[in-house]
Amino acid sequence: MIPTSTRTAPGPRFEHLRRLSTGPGLFEHADHQQPRPEHGYCLDDVSRALVVVCREPDPDRSLQELAQTYLDFTLAALQPDGSFHNRMRADGSWADAPVAGDWWGRAVWGLGVAATRGPTLELRRQAMDGFTVASRARVSPHHLRPGVFAALGATEVAAADPGNEDARELLRDVVRTVGVPSAAMVDPFWPWPERRLRYANAAVPEAMIVAGTVLQDRAALDHGFRLLDFLVRIETRDRHFSVTPVGGRDRAAAEPGFDQQPIEVSSLADACARAYDLSGDERWRRGVRTAWAWFLGDNDSRTPMFDAETGAGFDGLLRAGRNLNQGAESTLAALSTAQQAQRLGVFS
Numbered sequence: 346m347i348p349t350s351t352r353t354a355p356g357p358r359f360e361h362l363r364r365l366s367t368g369p370g371l372f373e374h375a376d377h378q379q380p381r382p383e384h385g386y387c388l389d390d391v392s393r394a395l396v397v398v399c400r401e402p403d404p405d406r407s408l409q410e411l412a413q414t415y416l417d418f419t420l421a422a423l424q425p426d427g428s429f430h431n432r433m434r435a436d437g438s439w440a441d442a443p444v445a446g447d448w449w450g451r452a453v454w455g456l457g458v459a460a461t462r463g464p465t466l467e468l469r470r471q472a473m474d475g476f477t478v479a480s481r482a483r484v485s486p487h488h489l490r491p492g493v494f495a496a497l498g499a500t501e502v503a504a505a506d507p508g509n510e511d512a513r514e515l516l517r518d519v520v521r522t523v524g525v526p527s528a529a530m531v532d533p534f535w536p537w538p539e540r541r542l543r544y545a546n547a548a549v550p551e552a553m554i555v556a557g558t559v560l561q562d563r564a565a566l567d568h569g570f571r572l573l574d575f576l577v578r579i580e581t582r583d584r585h586f587s588v589t590p591v592g593g594r595d596r597a598a599a600e601p602g603f604d605q606q607p608i609e610v611s612s613l614a615d616a617c618a619r620a621y622d623l624s625g626d627e628r629w630r631r632g633v634r635t636a637w638a639w640f641l642g643d644n645d646s647r648t649p650m651f652d653a654e655t656g657a658g659f660d661g662l663l664r665a666g667r668n669l670n671q672g673a674e675s676t677l678a679a680l681s682t683a684q685q686a687q688r689l690g691v692f693s
Contacts, residue, residue: 366414393455427479428482476502551620587644633691
């Protein structure tokens with residue numbers, strides 16, 4: 346049963362996100378509510394934030410300013426070959442060499458959303474220029490997540506500009522990387538393209554669904570829905586989400602795992618929302634409701650995972666409660682899920 350004190354919420358609240366957004370970016374970690382500047386900033390989180398603020402339907406001036414801050418950080422991290430720095434120290438110096446890791450995919454995702462949904466024409470133009478450069482980079486096909494995240498940005502660009510070949514090639518890449526097995530080759534007990542579930546798993550079927558839609562590839566589309574159906578089934582227990590913990594999960598897992606990460610739930614919300622938008626199937630709308638309910642406390646520990654007053658998300662669901670730290674990734678996961686729940690009318 347969902348705790349009555351957090352059963353409903355009026356919509357995404359951005360107070361904590363603003364608290365973390367000090368200086369040129371978004372502080373990665375927090376000690377309870379307080380940012381920890383000593384850990385600096387990372388592009389992974391800034392890109393997630395760019396997605397969230399740019400898809401807010403009616404951003405106020407402060408959110409528009411945050412969008413520009415996050416875009417400026419992303420473009421500063423971008424290199425001419427399409428790779429990115431990921432980590433910046435609190436003093437503004439980069440702490441790593443630029444490569445095309447997971448953060449490359451997230452940055453392409455953020456740039457794609459900003460290029461089509463950003464709050465100003467100038468911001469959209471800047472983001473589109475960045476997307477064009479970033480889309481030239483590639484990562485090893487053995488690393489699944491970067492291409493998956495990039496595909497989510499590419500589909501935004503392709504929807505606005507169906508002839509954009511950079512976006513279409515990224516979508517082709519993700520279909521090749523995930524693969525589309527024939528029906529006879531699909532293991533009904535484990536159709537997943539990896540031996541273990543890892544993190545943000547639902548981004549994989551979402552990427553296949555959008556790639557199949559844009560490319561008019563029915564096999565890829567059907568495989569995306571097949572993977573999402575599998576993931577929702579395996580991550581549901583007693584009618585609530587019991588998601589993959591931080592250490593991953595394989596087919597032998599029988600009991601709930603901890604600590605569960607909010608990013609896994611938000612990726613389920615995004616994928617189910619996408620599936621509902623494209624199919625109209627009410628089961629996917631229920632999936633968004635179930636994701637939001639997880640944050641309200643309908644989870645394995647019966648513990649609310651966000652602060653309704655500030656919009657902060659807690660860093661992990663534990664067997665006997667929650668991690669009380671409120672970092673950027675978890676806060677953005679709560680905000681993202683709240684956005685989808687509000688858009689589809691499943692807050693209550």
